[in-house]
Amino acid sequence: MGLTAKDLAPAIGRLNHVYEVLNRKRELTLPMIRNLHKQFDIPLESLVG
Numbered sequence: 686m687g688l689t690a691k692d693l694a695p696a697i698g699r700l701n702h703v704y705e706v707l708n709r710k711r712e713l714t715l716p717m718i719r720n721l722h723k724q725f726d727i728p729l730e731s732l733v734g
Contacts, residue, residue: 686725688725690703690704693721695720696721696723696724696725697713697717697720697721698717718732718733
């Protein structure tokens, strides 16, 4: 989708949390999953599991 870490911050939280999620040092929480689904229309099945 061409998104940057800054683009993901509203859905995930602070920018350092975005990098931790992208580097698999932090797992997505349920609120993060919901936000990503709502804001970017990402299927829930892709975000869970």
